[in-house]
Amino acid sequence: MGDQVRLTVSSALEAFYQREAKHPEKIYLVQPLPDGQVEEISWGQAGDQARRVAAYLRSLDFPEHSHIALVSKNCAHWIIADLAIWMAGHVSVPLYPNLTADSARQILEHSEARAVFIGKLDDWQSMRPGMPPNLPMLGLPLAPEDPQLLSWQSLLQANDPMQGxxxxxxxxxxxxxxxxxTTGMPKGVMLSFASMYFSANNCLRLFNISDADRLMSYLPLCHVAERQFVEVASLLAGETVFFADTLDSFQRDMQRARPTVFFGVPRIWVKFHMGVISKIPAALLDKxxxxPVIGRLMARKVLTGLGLDQIRYAVCxxxxxxxxxxxxxxxxGLSIAEVYGMTENCGYSHLGRPSRVKPGWIGLPNPGVESRLSAEGELQVRSNATMLxxxxxxxxxxxxxxxxxFLRTGDVGEIDNEGFLRLTGRIKDIFKTSKGKYVAPAPIENLLAAHSRVEQVCVVGNNLGQPLALVQLSEAGQQEAQSNREQLSKDFSVLLDDVNAKVERHEQLSCLVIVEDNWTIENGFMTPTLKIKRNVVEATYQDQFELWSVSGHRVLWQGQ
Structure with missing residues (x-):
C-alpha cells in the first residue's frame, strides 16, 4: 500500500521538502534517454540537483522574486529546474517548446526574464534567434548542443547544495x-503558490491517490493542466512520474509506465480508439x-495493448x-471523468464523479467552487484557485x-438543478449566419466527431446561408478513401442526414468538406493541447466557403 496520508503543507515546494526528507531513496522521476536506456531519479537526487542549481541562481544576485524562464519539452529536469527556481526565491515562466523565435522573444521580453533554462527541444536552431542578447542560458541534461549554454553538469559540479x-x-x-x-500577444496568467496548492490538493481529496500511483507526463508541462495534474499533484501525493520520449515511442513509454492515473485531451482518447479499430473492425469488436467471458478478456486485452490496464482514475x-x-x-470497463477548468483558475472548476455519471454533462463544481451563469449564459466561477x-x-x-x-470564463453553458454543468460553446466561437441566426459550433462538431472516420472537424458559417463542416479523416478514413472514396462519400452523406436531424433548422449543415491538408501543432492549426485554432482554419479556407455552400454537393473533397 502507498502513503495516503495528506501532508500538512501550504505549498508544493513545502511538500517536496517533506518527501525529500521522508523517503530520499524512493524513485520520483523516470526519464527515457536517447540511447534507449532509462534514468531513474529519486526524491533525494532530485533535491540534491535542485538545491545545487538554486545555489547558482542565488549567486547571480537577481532581485528577489525575479522571473526565470523555462523552455523545454517534458522531461524530469523540467520539474527539477522549476523546483530550483522556487527554492531560490524566484518565479518560473514556462514557455511552449515549439514557439517561433519571434514569439519566444516576445514572451521573454514581456515577462522580464532574467535567465532561461533550455531543455529538450526539437528545433532549437529555429528558436535560438529569439533569445534576447545577454540573457543567461542554462542547459538541462537533454538540451541541444550550443556553446552558449551553461551545462547542467557544470552547475552541479560548481555549486554546493543550498541548505535549509x-x-x-x-x-x-x-x-x-x-x-x-491564437491571435496577438498571449496573456501572462499569474498564479500564486496558494492557488496552485488549493487546486491540486482539493482534486487529490476527491480521489484515493497515494505515493504508489504512477503518472505519465506527455502533454506540455507549461500548460496548466499538466502542471497541476502531474507536477504539483505528484509533489503533494508522492506519485512516480514517467515521461514520454517521442511520439514514435509513446506506446512503448506507456507500456513502461502502466499509469494508474491518466489525464488525456479528447484527441488522445480518440486516437487510442481509432488505433484499436484500425486493427480490429469496430463491428467485430462490438460483437x-x-x-460474457470473451468480452471481458477482449476488453482487458485492448486496455493492456494501450498501456491502460492499470488505470484507476482516467480524466479527459x-x-x-x-x-x-x-x-x-x-x-x-474504463470510466473516464470529464474535467473543466482554465489557466486563470489553475484548471480547477468542475469535475465528473465516477459514481455520478450524467451523459452529456461535465460534472459538478469542485469543492470550494461557486458557479453561476450571466444573463448572456456565460459561465462564471469563483474559488481560491483564481489567478492574481x-x-x-x-x-x-x-x-x-x-x-x-468571479472569473468570466468565456464559455456558454447550462447548469441543471443538481449543479451539473454542460458547455454549449465559446462566446467568441458563436457565429451568425446571413439569415441573422446564431450558431454554436461545438455541439454540432461533437455529433460529427462520433464517426469513426472523422479525426478532426471544424464547423463554420459566419455570414453564410447555412453552416458547413470541414472534416479531416482519421487514419482508417484515409485508407478507405484511397480504396473506395465513393462509398465513403455515401457514408458521410448519411452522417450529414443524421446530424441535421438532431439540430435546429438554422444549424443544419449545407455540406461536409473533406480537407486533405494536415492540421498540426507545427503548422499552426492546433494548440499544444491539440485543440483546433478556429481562426486559422477559417482564414485558410474562407475564400472557398461560399463556393462550397452553393456547389450543390452534399459531400465535397478539397480541390473538387
Whole structure:
C-alpha cells in the first residue's frame, strides 16, 4: 500500500521538502534517454540537483522574486529546474517548446526574464534567434548542443547544495503561465503558490491517490493542466512520474509506465480508439465485447495493448469530448471523468464523479467552487484557485474578473438543478449566419466527431446561408478513401442526414468538406493541447466557403 496520508503543507515546494526528507531513496522521476536506456531519479537526487542549481541562481544576485524562464519539452529536469527556481526565491515562466523565435522573444521580453533554462527541444536552431542578447542560458541534461549554454553538469559540479528549506509566502506569485493564444500577444496568467496548492490538493481529496500511483507526463508541462495534474499533484501525493520520449515511442513509454492515473485531451482518447479499430473492425469488436467471458478478456486485452490496464482514475479535459467516445471506453470497463477548468483558475472548476455519471454533462463544481451563469449564459466561477491577474495587463484583468471576484470564463453553458454543468460553446466561437441566426459550433462538431472516420472537424458559417463542416479523416478514413472514396462519400452523406436531424433548422449543415491538408501543432492549426485554432482554419479556407455552400454537393473533397 502507498502513503495516503495528506501532508500538512501550504505549498508544493513545502511538500517536496517533506518527501525529500521522508523517503530520499524512493524513485520520483523516470526519464527515457536517447540511447534507449532509462534514468531513474529519486526524491533525494532530485533535491540534491535542485538545491545545487538554486545555489547558482542565488549567486547571480537577481532581485528577489525575479522571473526565470523555462523552455523545454517534458522531461524530469523540467520539474527539477522549476523546483530550483522556487527554492531560490524566484518565479518560473514556462514557455511552449515549439514557439517561433519571434514569439519566444516576445514572451521573454514581456515577462522580464532574467535567465532561461533550455531543455529538450526539437528545433532549437529555429528558436535560438529569439533569445534576447545577454540573457543567461542554462542547459538541462537533454538540451541541444550550443556553446552558449551553461551545462547542467557544470552547475552541479560548481555549486554546493543550498541548505535549509526556504519557503515562500503562500500568497506569493509562483509562476506566470502564458496562454497559448491564437491571435496577438498571449496573456501572462499569474498564479500564486496558494492557488496552485488549493487546486491540486482539493482534486487529490476527491480521489484515493497515494505515493504508489504512477503518472505519465506527455502533454506540455507549461500548460496548466499538466502542471497541476502531474507536477504539483505528484509533489503533494508522492506519485512516480514517467515521461514520454517521442511520439514514435509513446506506446512503448506507456507500456513502461502502466499509469494508474491518466489525464488525456479528447484527441488522445480518440486516437487510442481509432488505433484499436484500425486493427480490429469496430463491428467485430462490438460483437466480441457482448460475449460474457470473451468480452471481458477482449476488453482487458485492448486496455493492456494501450498501456491502460492499470488505470484507476482516467480524466479527459481541455476541450469537449464526444459522448460516444466516453461510452466506448465504458464498454471496455474504463470510466473516464470529464474535467473543466482554465489557466486563470489553475484548471480547477468542475469535475465528473465516477459514481455520478450524467451523459452529456461535465460534472459538478469542485469543492470550494461557486458557479453561476450571466444573463448572456456565460459561465462564471469563483474559488481560491483564481489567478492574481494578468501580468502587466490591469485592464484585461478587470475585464476578466467581476467586481465580486468571479472569473468570466468565456464559455456558454447550462447548469441543471443538481449543479451539473454542460458547455454549449465559446462566446467568441458563436457565429451568425446571413439569415441573422446564431450558431454554436461545438455541439454540432461533437455529433460529427462520433464517426469513426472523422479525426478532426471544424464547423463554420459566419455570414453564410447555412453552416458547413470541414472534416479531416482519421487514419482508417484515409485508407478507405484511397480504396473506395465513393462509398465513403455515401457514408458521410448519411452522417450529414443524421446530424441535421438532431439540430435546429438554422444549424443544419449545407455540406461536409473533406480537407486533405494536415492540421498540426507545427503548422499552426492546433494548440499544444491539440485543440483546433478556429481562426486559422477559417482564414485558410474562407475564400472557398461560399463556393462550397452553393456547389450543390452534399459531400465535397478539397480541390473538387
Amino acid at each position: 528549506e526556504p519557503l515562500p509566502d503562500p500568497e506569493q506569485l509562483a509562476t506566470i503561465i502564458y496562454t497559448s493564444g 466480441l465485447l457482448k460475449i 479535459g481541455a476541450a469537449p469530448v464526444a459522448d460516444t467516445t466516453l461510452a466506448w471506453y465504458r464498454r471496455l 491577474g494578468y501580468f502587466k495587463e490591469p485592464e484585461k484583468t478587470a475585464e476578466t474578473l467581476t467586481e465580486d471576484g
